[in-house]
Amino acid sequence: MKTRIKELRARYDLTQEDLAKKVGVRRETILFLEKGKYNPSLKLAHDIAKVLQTSIDELFIFDED
Amino acid sequence: MKDKYGLILGLGIAIAALVGLLFFLKNSGELEVIEYIYLLLVLLIVAGTSIILLKKAKDIKVGLPVGDELTEKTTWKAGYYTYLFSVWIAVSLLWYNILVPERFGVPELSVEQVIGILVLLPGAFFIGLALYLNKKGEV
Numbered sequence: 001m002k003t004r005i006k007e008l009r010a011r012y013d014l015t016q017e018d019l020a021k022k023v024g025v026r027r028e029t030i031l032f033l034e035k036g037k038y039n040p041s042l043k044l045a046h047d048i049a050k051v052l053q054t055s056i057d058e059l060f061i062f063d064e065d
Numbered sequence: 066m067k068d069k070y071g072l073i074l075g076l077g078i079a080i081a082a083l084v085g086l087l088f089f090l091k092n093s094g095e096l097e098v099i100e101y102i103y104l105l106l107v108l109l110i111v112a113g114t115s116i117i118l119l120k121k122a123k124d125i126k127v128g129l130p131v132g133d134e135l136t137e138k139t140t141w142k143a144g145y146y147t148y149l150f151s152v153w154i155a156v157s158l159l160w161y162n163i164l165v166p167e168r169f170g171v172p173e174l175s176v177e178q179v180i181g182i183l184v185l186l187p188g189a190f191f192i193g194l195a196l197y198l199n200k201k202g203e204v
Contacts, residue, residue, distance in 0.1 A: 017127065025133035026124060028199065032135065037202035041134050 002061040006034045008052040023047040069125065075118045079111050086111075099178050106185035113192030139198035147191040154186055 009019055016030040023044065032038035033048075040048070042056075049056045086107055093100070121131040158179050166173045174182075 017129065020129055024130055026129055026131075026136065028202075029133050029135045032202035035202070038135055039203065044134060 001036055001039060001063060003033055003036065004054075004059055004061070005030070005048065005052070008054060008059070012052065014051075019048070019051060022051045071131075072118055072121055072125065075114060075121075079114050079118065082107060082111050099174075099181070103181055103185060106189045109189045110185070110192055113189070113196055116196065117192070135203065136199065138203065140195060143191055143195040143198055146194055147187050150190050151183065151187040155183060158182060 005019075009016070014022075016034075017027050020027045020030045024047075025044065029038065029040075029044075033040060045056045045060060049059045052059065086104065090104075096104075124131050158174060162173050162179075165171060
């Protein structure tokens with residue numbers, strides 16, 4: 001799974017720490033999400049999408065393979 | 066606030082373990098090999114716990130939570146593998162006492178030694194695995 005978190009975070013001038021604080025997770029969790037090393041819960045995906053003013057569909061790109 | 070109390074409690078336990086260790090070393094005479102292994106395991110547990118606590122203290126300082134859904138997941142995973150590890154250790158110790166002393170002429174492990182190994186080894190394994198999983202992400 002790929003994500004556009006890094007790209008959208010940069011658009012809103014947010015650091016990983018800022019985003020982590022806004023959604024109530026550790027900074028490492030944002031790092032792992034950006035690297036595609038962690039599949040978040042639906043709630044966390046929703047919270048991040050809300051902060052980055054986008055939809056879950058646009059934020060996470062699922063690889064069919 | 067709950068996180069801070071947890072942190073203070075953890076630090077207290079780590080310090081108490083170190084002080085206990087110092088008293089043990091001061092009062093013990095010649096140490097056996099198994100006791101050196103215990104000391105090493107206790108030091109590993111204290112060092113690992115200190116690393117985790119320092120990381121948590123840093124997170125609290127900048128206003129980040131000390132745990133989230135990923136830490137919960139990795140901690141459960143570490144606990145599950147530690148349980149399996151403990152079972153294997155228990156079985157291995159049993160087989161050690163059945164096979165090794167008779168064939169190689171070494172002394173059997175006493176109940177106290179087996180309990181010490183069964184408590185300390187999985188403890189060190191859990192701390193190490195939790196640190197590894199928290200560094201690697203969902204693996």
